[in-house]
Amino acid sequence: MYKPTLDYAQQLDKEDNLAHLRAQFHIPKDAKGNDWLYFTGNSLGLQPKQTQQYIQQELDDWAKYGVEGHFEARNPWMPYHEFLTNSMAKIVGAKPLEVVVMNTLTTNLHLLMVSFYQPTKTKYKIVIESDAFPSDRYAVQSQLKFHGFDTEEGLIEWKPREGEELLRIEDLEKIVDEQGDEIALLLIGGVNYYTGQYLDIKRIAEIGHAKNCIVGIDLAHGAGNISPELHDSGVDFAAWCTYKYLNSGPGSLAGLFVHEKHARNKELPRFAGWWNHNKETRFNMRQPFDVMPGAEGWQLSNPPILSMAAIRASLDMFEEVGMEALRAKSEKLTGYFEYLINQIDTDRIKIITPSNPKERGCQLSIQVKNADKSLHKKLTENNIITDWREPDVIRCAPVPMYNSFEDVYRMVEILKTLL
Template structure:
């Protein structure tokens, strides 16, 4: 059903939204005592109201128990990371044994590649999407150099179409097939940070596995955004950050997925740390590493409890809502935002180019727009009017209406401001 581009239409859509009340579970930045229009959950999610409560509970337990909090705290710190496994498994489509919350995203990608990028013989090459997020590019380049390989020769980048700025999956599959005897690893961002394009992860994973390569995914913009089935798709590994859609706070804790087929194998190369060692005799301090027979084997150190507390608050909400309901609202929100942008383009006489796939099934809850010649000025004016969005050179504004806390009225009000400032 099409939502009218009117305040009444937006408010009726909000009244019919079963997730509308969850907006009140988050804290919005303030602008002249009014809530801003926050469309940057793809960079930093909002703070869940309960985050402060949970963090204070951990601080109080630290004050009360000191080191004994590892066993005596309300949520014992010794196994604190285990509090996240069930929710993260449901978010990424995994078994609980296949996920663990730990470290930061790029740290985890490096740890995964230590284990799953193993160049041998002719199989030395890594395939990725062109114009990936820079941290991914740096990680891939440095992993190749670590193995004595030249990125110019051993990194295969599938560049976006210069007209659409998208990458068709057929081109990725063709490249995998063309290099099937040389590929050691396929590693792509599940949802592209710049365009919001959601790749057909199942199809690409299948092609990579048929070619004999390991397949991993950077899910920074996918975890908590789009429905995932990592175990079912036979993905080897994945990593994601927690501070975007999962609302873990700035620099918040990341997470990893390692398919169970790789568990319990002591011969897998890895960077080892004591928290990945077999739990039964960890505190006997043995001098030989024995990996836990789950994804926990890739842990290095014990859980950063205070950094993890805000994530726990957010995941409680994910458990209540579920990814199915979030995706249903996301499809409606982005469809409405697309229509509102198209109306603003037509009514203002300005050419706004949407570089995110028009097919809602091929994107997450993000729409990226280009306003040639006026993008920077429009972004500045929108920011001054209380819109918190994201600017990317050379002329792209990224907008993420997050279904947990954004409303249809947010989208309508943004459209009115966009139209107004494009006319200036």
């Protein structure tokens, strides 16, 4: 049973086998040199201290070798994206063949929909969550419009029930059961950005496939946070960014998953470029396009090495620790955070994220009654970095890599005084 005391929080930190990881990150500080209480790893993860070293290595090799760095660098640039594949595959529960790091999230979703959204006159609709992240909504609306369909008629929203904030899987099942003959694609956020709800990805795949629908997952708030087990889930494709829980830096490259069952289907429509052509004949410039198998077959251009170096710095930490240990700490850390918030004697706030640890990642979404942004601003003035989302939610994500039990204790103590 948890206890609402500083001594207890500090004791949990002493018992934490991952507590040493915090010292491997740059923690932002206030003007007096005190650490911020940073709870926005769900928007931008903190910088690992070794990131600078990893990027500097590539800068040094660029200076030393010029173009020959593609082959002569300590980490040759030609195959550099392959250095990330195994670690990233473990994080999302995929086979190496199924994963590649490339482009950015929404770009990847569009490239995947080129292949997997193949509407007909009667089967063309797309299902998303009603409160999907805006870029997903814009992406699917533009796909509908591009294919000549009405964006209102072609978009189906999976909504919470009246008076509820969370989605029910049986409501999605009903939608697909009733309208599946008209639905071409389900594109669902694996972890909802607003509520923090972790959806049953495998069940979603089963529901969609039962009606011959393609199923894609946006894991922007899932990769490095939960263990989605993408291969076993059976989803057709997925994409995610790396700058949140994967700590790769602002605007860094994204990840892409294509299930093994599609790996060698050269007939799938796709956009083509130099980097998804057979690497064995890539430099024989006059060969007809020969698409590579697996997720690499969705690449277009040679990758930006400096961004990949930052991703590699973080992935090497994940490789050392493992998702199982991170998830175990995450459940305990967020559980303690939830306990402390529930101890606050007020009816002004409530947590809308599921209480079941298996149905959430590390984020808790705190709904504030009769809210404006003033409470969030007061938290910021107290060096507590959270994330405000309209109309009335403060999102807080204690990240197991660098947040401590004392962090969440101190945050809640300040929140109590502000309330």
